[in-house]
Amino acid sequence: MDHVENMDEDIGTNASQGSATARRRNPRGQGDRLREELLDAADELLAESGDAQQLSLRQVAKRVGIAATSIYLHFPDIAELKEAVALRGFVELERARHAASRDITDPAEALLARICAFAQFALAYPGRYRLMFGPYLPTALAYGAAQSPSRRALEELAQSIQRCQEAGVARLGADPLRLAILLWASVHGFLLLRLDRPQFPWPPIEGMVTEATQRLVGLM
């Protein structure tokens, strides 16, 4: 009764991989490459399922073509893997926002461009977006100090709004940070509801985002 002989484990891990061609182990000193492969695989799986919560260690390992336990060489547990995926997402999102507004001088247009870039990012990578802004993001990334990426994004948004006010293209007298919170949360609702209720006849996202921005910030 103590030692039950069960042989139902997956045998021949590399037998029929499908997605990944039979992997070669990394050369000596290059072990860290696997870390990137893991994050890439997690991104892929998120893109396919659109669901951050069902991303599992075993799925990631299978996608990469390694034993499930090899993940522990680079991440202490699955929560930290997810956190690393989210962190990469935040970096990318920041880049996308900057790229979108780089060549725009009019502050109102820049604000709109940034928010639209944000929305595009979310709709292009729903699983990642859900991980980044959903309930299961562990620890430091979401809140934490002023350093946390989502906090910085919010402050950048507030600055973008403030620039509109200073340029006289937005209603004065409202706290830019408060407006940023309202706007961010609104757009978050647009995105999540759109992802969660795909059957609903949603109006185009740019229009919704633009109208909400104009009304909430009071663009003129």
Added chain:
Amino acid sequence: MDHVENMDEDIGTNASQGSATARRRNPRGQGDRLREELLDAADELLAESGDAQQLSLRQVAKRVGIAATSIYLHFPDIAELKEAVALRGFVELERARHAASRDITDPAEALLARICAFAQFALAYPGRYRLMFGPYLPTALAYGAAQSPSRRALEELAQSIQRCQEAGVARLGADPLRLAILLWASVHGFLLLRLDRPQFPWPPIEGMVTEATQRLVGLM
């Protein structure tokens, strides 16, 4: 090898229940009562965990104090149980909205009262709200015909906005249904982000909801 003798099943289901006192079976002809007990238990569990996705058949059964398989007497699978829970939630939410605006004649105030009631409901029962408006709601409830409860809620919201326009207390020229979508989705974002990022220093929800409503709808 074929028949492994495992005895790890939970024995003595009613042994130490904790929450529910040892249940008596319903009298003959009253079998449907269990259905309500199941829904109540699911509501309780949702209230405790706040997470619609991890609500499981076995948890519900345990809470009620019955064998897990007894659920199949009333629901063909776990998805339909969840759907029934959500449906009850929609009925309650509709009642809450109506109760909040019943005695208010000013259409703008009525609009605000309804939306605040919506927000209160969500924050009071996060798990249920997530189930109702989250990604895992099956089939007919979420979209479907004009009969679907969330669709009806949206149309009621549009009517409430239209009444404001007709009374001259809201900006004219905007499609009420479009404004309802914007407003609904915005408030959804306020709620979800607040639930998902409890550490963030959110401003009071009534203020956010009120300000968003005034700006988006153009209340005067």
Added chain:
DNA sequence: TGTACATCAGTGAACGCGCGTTCACTGATGTAC
């Protein structure tokens, strides 16, 4: 130059868990004759 040894990049079997679902069953209560 040859060899013992350390390091590195992983492997693979096993664990216990909770899950949804199946199947044959049980035991009390009502009903027909």
Added chain:
DNA sequence: TGTACATCAGTGAACGCGCGTTCACTGATGTAC
């Protein structure tokens, strides 16, 4: 009035699954002497 039978409200053992995590290990490659 007594009894056989149908119905009803459940039970309980078992299944196969995927999960995160543990543990001892393997085999290639570089390095010290």
